[in-house]
Amino acid sequence: MLVALTVATAVAALVLAAWCGWAAYRDEPTKDWHFIGMAVVSLLALVQLVVGIVQLARGEDPEQGTTIFVAYLIGAFACVPAVAFMSLAERTRWGSATVAAGGVVLAVLQVRLYDIWGG
């Protein structure tokens, strides 16, 4: 796995979490700019999914097993879109708080992905 990509996704996820956490703190729902931010983070996760699969196809092996690696890649990709839809359904500060929680979860998944790949 590209370490740079993993780090970039984790940092972007944390920035998104802080941004939406700020919105929740100010009692605001998610707005268009937040959704653009979510799209950027989702795109990073999608690139990561593709890169991960390409590396598997080239015969490289994750340290902790291919199944777990692919499961985490898919989970990381699905994470932010899921909270995006939930914040569309909940147009209050709590929708923003959910996106913030989603960003934190994605950052944790990145750490796990790094471990699973083996550094």
Place this chain on the structure above:
Amino acid sequence: MAVDGKSRRTRLIGGPGILLVWLYGVMVVGAVSRSAVQIATEFDKAPLAYSLSAVAGLVYGFITYSLVRGGERARRAALVCCAAELAGVLIVGTWTLVEPSAFPDATVWSDYGMGYLFIPVLLPVTAMFWLRGARARTAGAERGTAPGRRDPAAEPDA
């Protein structure tokens, strides 16, 4: 989420409830997929730990379903499951600390859920407070106002 046709049911996913649904959803995916992989590939290594993770996943799944479904019966069922979940976290957490040899590998509830940022022990407590309040909110307040946020018109004048 389709709530319109059945707005008579106590809505459990409004306001802070949506955050609970997300966190429970994450725990469902985490616990179920983890135990599925472990039971399928290395069940003999730590049968007790993996079975407990699977049970935890089922409990989380049921609570998530109850929250999304809404209604008084779902609310009570979720409340019971949260209590069971809390008991499970505390018992298994203590068990793993007192007798680590029984658990060659970790469960979702090992060390009170430390591997999951202690979410397993914090979540049921938060959810129980939320579910307790949900009944009072829908019984008294008008529908249409966001739950979790006070309706100024409903406040009695001081």
